[in-house]
Amino acid sequence: MGILEVKGVNKRFGGLQALGDVNLSVAENSLHAIIGPNGAGKSTLLNCLVGKLIPDTGSVMFDGQSVLGRKPHEINQMGISRVFQTPEIFGDLTVLENVIIPCFAKRDGSFRMHAFESVANEAELVQKAQQILSDVNMTDKLDMHAAALSRGDKRRLEMAMCLVQEPRLLLLDEPTAGMARADTNNTIDLLREIKEKRDITMVIIEHDMHVVFSLAERITVLAQGTPLVEGTPENIKGHPKVREAYLGETQD
Amino acid sequence: MLGLNNRDTRFFLIVIALTLFTPFLLQPFPEGSAMAQFNAGYPDLMQRFAIYGIFAIGFNILLGLTGYLSFGHAAFLGVGSYSAVWMFKLLSLNVIPGIILAVIVSGIFALIIGYISLRRSGIYFSILTLAFAQMSFNLAYSVLTPITNGETGLQIRLNDPRILDGEGASQYTNLFGLDMSSSFKLAMGDYVFTFNAGYYFCAIIAIAAFYLSLRIFRSPFGLMLRAVKSNQHRMNYTGLNTRPYTLAAFVISGMYAGLAGGLLAAMDPLAGAERMQWTASGEVVLMTILGGTGTLMGPILGAGFIKYFENIFSKINDNILHAWFSALPDGLEGFLVTIIHPFVGKGWHLTLGLVFMLVVIFLPGGLVEGGQRIKTMFSRKKNSDAASDVKPAE
Ligand SMILES: Nc1ncnc2c1ncn2[C@@H]1O[C@H](COP(=O)(O)OP(=O)(O)OP(=O)(O)O)[C@@H](O)[C@H]1O
Numbered sequence: 001m002g003i004l005e006v007k008g009v010n011k012r013f014g015g016l017q018a019l020g021d022v023n024l025s026v027a028e029n030s031l032h033a034i035i036g037p038n039g040a041g042k043s044t045l046l047n048c049l050v051g052k053l054i055p056d057t058g059s060v061m062f063d064g065q066s067v068l069g070r071k072p073h074e075i076n077q078m079g080i081s082r083v084f085q086t087p088e089i090f091g092d093l094t095v096l097e098n099v100i101i102p103c104f105a106k107r108d109g110s111f112r113m114h115a116f117e118s119v120a121n122e123a124e125l126v127q128k129a130q131q132i133l134s135d136v137n138m139t140d141k142l143d144m145h146a147a148a149l150s151r152g153d154k155r156r157l158e159m160a161m162c163l164v165q166e167p168r169l170l171l172l173d174e175p176t177a178g179m180a181r182a183d184t185n186n187t188i189d190l191l192r193e194i195k196e197k198r199d200i201t202m203v204i205i206e207h208d209m210h211v212v213f214s215l216a217e218r219i220t221v222l223a224q225g226t227p228l229v230e231g232t233p234e235n236i237k238g239h240p241k242v243r244e245a246y247l248g249e250t251q252d
Numbered sequence: 253m254l255g256l257n258n259r260d261t262r263f264f265l266i267v268i269a270l271t272l273f274t275p276f277l278l279q280p281f282p283e284g285s286a287m288a289q290f291n292a293g294y295p296d297l298m299q300r301f302a303i304y305g306i307f308a309i310g311f312n313i314l315l316g317l318t319g320y321l322s323f324g325h326a327a328f329l330g331v332g333s334y335s336a337v338w339m340f341k342l343l344s345l346n347v348i349p350g351i352i353l354a355v356i357v358s359g360i361f362a363l364i365i366g367y368i369s370l371r372r373s374g375i376y377f378s379i380l381t382l383a384f385a386q387m388s389f390n391l392a393y394s395v396l397t398p399i400t401n402g403e404t405g406l407q408i409r410l411n412d413p414r415i416l417d418g419e420g421a422s423q424y425t426n427l428f429g430l431d432m433s434s435s436f437k438l439a440m441g442d443y444v445f446t447f448n449a450g451y452y453f454c455a456i457i458a459i460a461a462f463y464l465s466l467r468i469f470r471s472p473f474g475l476m477l478r479a480v481k482s483n484q485h486r487m488n489y490t491g492l493n494t495r496p497y498t499l500a501a502f503v504i505s506g507m508y509a510g511l512a513g514g515l516l517a518a519m520d521p522l523a524g525a526e527r528m529q530w531t532a533s534g535e536v537v538l539m540t541i542l543g544g545t546g547t548l549m550g551p552i553l554g555a556g557f558i559k560y561f562e563n564i565f566s567k568i569n570d571n572i573l574h575a576w577f578s579a580l581p582d583g584l585e586g587f588l589v590t591i592i593h594p595f596v597g598k599g600w601h602l603t604l605g606l607v608f609m610l611v612v613i614f615l616p617g618g619l620v621e622g623g624q625r626i627k628t629m630f631s632r633k634k635n636s637d638a639a640s641d642v643k644p645a646e
């Protein structure tokens with residue numbers, strides 16, 4: 001029994017079957033990659049996990065509890081954080097503030113009326129935020145407005161915002177898209193390091209096969225809303241169905 | 253000091269000093285001079301500066317931090333005034349119970365209206381608040397006449413019960429016997445300064461209100477409110493429930509409005525429905541935007557600016573204009589008076605409108621941004637002076 005169990009999930013958008021009978025089991029503390037061509041339904045599947053979408057049928061269990069019908073903030077408080085395909089950050093706030101906010105959410109829950117405390121007095125949280133920002137090599141940008149960051153930096157910031165919450169399940173939707181090669185390699189190292197340091201399960205959607213094959217322990221190939229095959233990287237690399245559906249189409 | 257860092261402490265002390273010295277600062281021209289027209293150190297007007305300052309400070313906690321634009325905040329102002337006058341009638345002309353009740357009742361009102369309106373955001377939220385405020389305004393005029401006394405407005409009368417007031421109690425609103433209307437005049441040469449009990453009462457409350465907003469701005473709660481403005485989506489997926497945050501901000505700003513309404517009644521024990529009209533709601537929006545949305549000082553500047561225009565520019569009539577330009581040749585005098593006439597007196601709205609447009613177009617950050625630009629201009633000049641000073645020495 002995995003920490004994340006997706007069973008028989010269907011999702012239609014009008015006439016389009018975005019997800020058709022998806023079953024997925026992610027083992028605790030593993031790194032599971034989901035790959036598939038554009039429009040395969042990868043992001044839609046993640047949306048069903050974090051409460052952004054509700055599947056038409058099927059069940060999604062996290063650590064034995066259903067996530068369906070829960071609000072996004074409740075699902076996050078269960079221990080699921082997500083990096084979005086298009087970076088979702090607080091553009092008007094500074095980089096450091098962006099990371100302090102998830103720290104508060106983790107410590108104080110979904111709402112607390114802390115109107116008479118001072119952010120400046122939260123030395124412990126600020127330090128924690130600075131530490132994670134140095135892990136993603138952004139120490140020199142602490143006071144920058146997040147909106148002014150490059151696309152790759154926004155992604156790294158969002159990853160820092162998720163990591164600082166120490167989630168039990170981290171969902172990453174194309175975390176390295178728009179990053180330079182060096183940053184991509186740093187990201188791979190960072191994710192690997194985090195996995196070694198603490199207990200965390202990761203589900204990563206990625207088009208960059210270099211990233212997928214360097215990190216993933218298991219891979220699910222999704223095509224037209226349905227899982228095609230699932231297996232270890234070695235299995236997937238040579239699988240004829242996969243080549244046909246996916247790898248054949250990409251230049252990688 | 254007081255949980256503020258050094259910079260904020262200095263800032264806060266400056267605000268306190270400015271507030272306490274307002275009776276001097278607003279009387280820059282000697283009595284009887286041609287410019288005396290522009291003096292604003294009257295008790296009545298100074299009270300308004302402080303009270304509308306409070307109103308705008310509270311409004312800015314909602315608009316400036318969360319970005320939610322309410323078009324119905326005058327409803328809370330009105331509710332505050334009615335509650336206070338009722339306390340003056342039933343309990344005592346001492347202003348304290350009235351003001352406390354004003355804050356409580358407007359808070360409850362804001363909780364209800366906010367709970368419903370905050371189900372929507374953007375323009376729909378604005379429209380909902382506007383609808384609620386207009387509804388309150390119309391109810392105050394019609395169905396609720398027994399409570400609001402309809403068009404006449406709610407007033408105090410000699411035969412009111414006032415169960416806490418003894419035999420010899422003051423017949424005016426007072427603070428433990430100190431009449432709000434009592435003033436002390438200080439004449440220094442041609443200058444006359446008025447120190448009014450009511451103004452200082454409002455000023456001290458305004459300082460407290462400002463301090464509270466400063467603390468909120470610097471608090472984790474304030475950070476969350478700014479996050480709401482920036483990206484609610486991200487907030488939700490970060491485990492934060494945006495609704496209670498926005499509702500708390502709405503209620504706090506509603507209570508500020510109620511406090512302002514209570515103070516208005518405390519200075520002049522009368523409450524009318526027109527205080528709740530949409531124009532009054534629009535005015536606080538203008539104040540906040542004019543001064544600088546989301547800045548600490550902006551709302552106060554905006555409130556002062558608009559109240560000054562309303563009271564000073566509106567009083568300038570043709571006679572005064574003629575007196576100003578009497579030294580000029582007749583034709584030119586007549587010409588200037590004709591040109592300026594539409595902008596003063598009843599035309600003060602036109603001037604204010606033009607100023608507002610100019611500020612919004614050229615200074616999106618409001619008067620505060622204007623101030624900052626001037627400051628950086630000067631400091632840059634100083635820096636370049638310093639730099640050129642250094643060079644020859646090298
Ligand atoms: N909210 C929506 N309403 C209607 N159609 C949608 C919606 N979200 C996704 N779709 C459609 O569902 C299909 C799957 O989309 P999805 O974003 O999950 O693909 P993806 O696998 O993430 O692709 P990519 O690699 O390009 O990110 C696409 O055809 C998309 O157009």
Ligand SMILES: [Mg+2]
Nearest residue numbers: 042043044085
């Ligand atoms: Mg996608």
